[in-house]
Amino acid sequence: MEEHIRQELLAKTKQALDADDWNAVEYLWRPWIEQGDTEAEYQLAYHYLWCTPCEDDATRERMEALLSDAAAKDHPDAIWFLATHRTPQVAKREFEQTLLRAGQLGSANAQRALGVMYATGDWSGPKDLAEAARWYRLAAGKGHAESQYDLGFMLLLGEGEPKNIEEGLMWLERAGGLGEHKAFRLLVDCYENGYCDVPVNAGKAALWRSRLEQYERLHPPNPSRRYSIEGAVGESSLDCLWGIEGVIGFAFVAGDNQFSVSYEPALITPAHLDEKIQAAVRSALPAD
Structure with missing residues (x-):
């Protein structure tokens, strides 16, 4: 399938999903699937399994079969999706090998995940910033905005690769152009305050501050504790937090021994959240 056809089908798929018309989505991709097009198999399965409530068991089974067929034909994102979303729990090493295969075949999503693994050391192998930068660069080159942000930040800091302010800013601005909100904030810090030795630039600071303020108006932050x-605590040891109703995210905030938890106040109070966190993570204490 040629790229311009794929992009046209994806645009029409979005319109059909916005109209809650799954039959129209199937109509778009089915002729290509009947021709044996692996990309069409993946796209149809992905859009059902990820973008709909999956309420029809028969359709879900058909889509899972399509996804497995695409993965068996070495479609990189089908392998990534099966590894991270739809397969039963497997041994950590097997999961990592599957993710590596997807990344080597060209999945930007898998390459991003591999970059995170090497950057944090939260996997069975070593922490290796040079390898993290290499995987981020592969995904960034495919237009993956989060990877562009991560690579740009690493280049500003000189982590994994020699410090390169010009290239770092280039990747950050590309990420910002794709709507990556973390890039908005970092670019403001760089251009307003000279962060990471970036020359102050009032015009660019105003541009990215405008983008940041627009984003924050549209996406007011949830409260956090x-x-x-x-x-030390690793990201995998906090996975249990996803089982707490009302928790919508977490992040490390100071070295390896502090973390913050974002929550939905309509679903859980701060006091109840503290109780749940302390029950789930041994020795955790509120630091606010």
Whole structure:
């Protein structure tokens, strides 16, 4: 399938999904699937399994079969999707090998995940910033905005690769152009305050501050609580937090022994959240 046809089909798919018309989505991709097009198999399955409530068991089974067929034909994103979303729990090493295969075949999503693994060391292998930068660069080159942000930030800091302010800003501005809100904030810090030795530039600072303020008006932040814990804590050890109703995200905020938890106040109070966090993560204490 040629890229311009794929883009046209994706645009029409979005319109059909916005209209809640799954039959129209199937109508778009089915002729290509009947021709044995692996990309069409993946796209139809992905859009049902990720973009709809999956309420029809028969359709879900058909889409899962399509996804498995695409993965068996070495479609990189089908392999990535099966590894990260739809397969039963497998051994960590097997998961990592599957993710590596998807990344080597060209999945930007898998390449991004591999970059995170090497950047944090939160996997069975070593922490390796040079490898993290290499995987981020592969995904960034495919237009993956989060990877463009991560690569740009690493280049500003000189992590994984020699410090390169010009290239770092180039990747950050590309990420910002794709709507990556973390890039808005970092670019404001760079151009307003000279962060990471970036020359102050009032015009660019005003541009990215405008983008940041627009984003914050449209996406007001959820409240969060900060917690401290004895010893180091890895991201995998916090996965249990997803089981707490009302928790919508978490992040490390100070080294390896503090983390913050974002929550939906309509679903859980701060006091109840503290109780749940302390029950889920041993030695966690509120740090706010």
